[in-house]
Amino acid sequence: MTKHLQRDLEVLKKQLLTMGGMVEQATDLAISAVIDRRRDLAEQVLRGDDAIDLKELEVEDECLKMLALHQPVATDLRFIITVLKVNNDLERMGDLAKNIAERAAVLCEQPPIAGAQDFRRMAERVRNMVHECIDALVERDVDLARRVCLEDKEVDDENRRRFADLQQVMQSDPSTVERAVSLLSVSRHLERIADHATNVAEDVVFLVDGEVIRHLRLARASAP
Amino acid sequence: MTKHLQRDLEVLKKQLLTMGGMVEQATDLAISAVIDRRRDLAEQVLRGDDAIDLKELEVEDECLKMLALHQPVATDLRFIITVLKVNNDLERMGDLAKNIAERAAVLCEQPPIAGAQDFRRMAERVRNMVHECIDALVERDVDLARRVCLEDKEVDDENRRRFADLQQVMQSDPSTVERAVSLLSVSRHLERIADHATNVAEDVVFLVDGEVIRHLRLARASAP
Numbered sequence: 001m002t003k004h005l006q007r008d009l010e011v012l013k014k015q016l017l018t019m020g021g022m023v024e025q026a027t028d029l030a031i032s033a034v035i036d037r038r039r040d041l042a043e044q045v046l047r048g049d050d051a052i053d054l055k056e057l058e059v060e061d062e063c064l065k066m067l068a069l070h071q072p073v074a075t076d077l078r079f080i081i082t083v084l085k086v087n088n089d090l091e092r093m094g095d096l097a098k099n100i101a102e103r104a105a106v107l108c109e110q111p112p113i114a115g116a117q118d119f120r121r122m123a124e125r126v127r128n129m130v131h132e133c134i135d136a137l138v139e140r141d142v143d144l145a146r147r148v149c150l151e152d153k154e155v156d157d158e159n160r161r162r163f164a165d166l167q168q169v170m171q172s173d174p175s176t177v178e179r180a181v182s183l184l185s186v187s188r189h190l191e192r193i194a195d196h197a198t199n200v201a202e203d204v205v206f207l208v209d210g211e212v213i214r215h216l217r218l219a220r221a222s223a224p
Numbered sequence: 225m226t227k228h229l230q231r232d233l234e235v236l237k238k239q240l241l242t243m244g245g246m247v248e249q250a251t252d253l254a255i256s257a258v259i260d261r262r263r264d265l266a267e268q269v270l271r272g273d274d275a276i277d278l279k280e281l282e283v284e285d286e287c288l289k290m291l292a293l294h295q296p297v298a299t300d301l302r303f304i305i306t307v308l309k310v311n312n313d314l315e316r317m318g319d320l321a322k323n324i325a326e327r328a329a330v331l332c333e334q335p336p337i338a339g340a341q342d343f344r345r346m347a348e349r350v351r352n353m354v355h356e357c358i359d360a361l362v363e364r365d366v367d368l369a370r371r372v373c374l375e376d377k378e379v380d381d382e383n384r385r386r387f388a389d390l391q392q393v394m395q396s397d398p399s400t401v402e403r404a405v406s407l408l409s410v411s412r413h414l415e416r417i418a419d420h421a422t423n424v425a426e427d428v429v430f431l432v433d434g435e436v437i438r439h440l441r442l443a444r445a446s447a448p
Contacts, residue, residue: 064305071295081288084305085312167401174395181391181408188412 020134033104244358257328
């Protein structure tokens with residue numbers, strides 16, 4: 001590998017870590033906005049989404065430049081292609097955090113509803129997954145990537161529990177339907193952030209081990 | 225462009241058209257399974273998802289080989305990178321069709337619920353978008369791509385109507401909650417298939433015009 005390519009790869013990794021940090025923070029703020037009924041935090045997430053979108057374009061541009069300039073092969077080529085895919089996943093996670101913030105803003109205008117507090121554990125887990133999947137990529141840490149894939153199953157279970165609980169709430173008090181449907185959306189958006197983190201982790205395993213686990217996960221839980 | 229590269233690009237386009245056709249059919253069958261309560265169609269979609277996943281790996285493999293072998297630059301490089309992204313979108317659309325089929329299978333076991341018929345128009349529109357976005361890419365047809373982007377707004381509106389209607393149904397008859405929540409999921413999955421088609425269309429515009437419309441669509445409707 002040329003020194004020039006090596007230097008550019010380091011820059012790319014730093015950009016990814018920055019973008020990962022932005023998505024992690026957006027997820028964190030959006031969920032706090034739901035749980036603690038903080039409209040100000042929801043608005044902070046909504047304002048910050050453009051910065052994540054711009055970062056995506058920056059990373060994509062950098063990848064294209066590196067492909068054209070260095071014409072990398074083998075491992076370096078696969079790494080850059082993986083970064084392109086991960087970049088896409090990160091931007092969508094940012095969108096989902098924005099979707100959660102939008103639900104939070106709506107929920108803040110309505111009376112509190114039982115169930116919002118129950119997202120605390122799920123949110124904590126998803127935030128960790130976002131952090132870990134990017135670390136796994138930058139460090140090429142397959143063990144960490146595999147742990148992220150396992151955590152996804154627990155988030156799926158948690159999502160299922162939220163769906164069951166919220167259906168119960170709606171059945172016993174139909175006046176809660178609108179708010180409960182907003183919380184269903186929050187649950188699903190969180191679960192999808194975890195899915196994207198899992199995609200990233202699977203790409204890391206594929207990058208390092210050349211193993212296509214993403215289509216072999218027979219036990220992968222399906223979305224409700 | 226070398227003749228060899230040109231030939232490989234043609235093969236790639238054909239693979240994309242095949243994969244687009246598979247996703248279109250899966251979406252079609254999954255929605256018929258919901259509307260006409262056809263468990264057999266739902267099962268056909270579930271069985272077919274592996275083939276879409278395999279096709280994704282095939283296309284990705286082909287793209288990586290072309291990048292390493294031909295070391296394309298400029299337009300050809302951007303085209304191959306776009307195909308990699310579109311390939312990812314198509315695979316996720318296939319997953320969403322599978323998610324719809326899973327909901328259909330559950331709904332078939334339960335008494336009919338008002339509202340399933342209302343998906344017909346939305347489904348028709350989404351299926352067209354899947355078809356058109358791939359055509360737009362293969363033909364580099366920016367006008368068609370822009371039409372797909374406009375259609376997305378109508379699907380978003382339709383999704384919002386489905387949400388409003390289904391909330392009404394649940395409020396007036398709490399015994400419908402479980403089935404209505406399944407239909408909410410169907411609506412959202414359909415809307416997300418349209419979102420992916422829009423991503424593809426935006427990538428086509430970016431590829432041909434170099435214009436980043438995807439982050440400039442201020443009017444883009446947000447998910448409920």
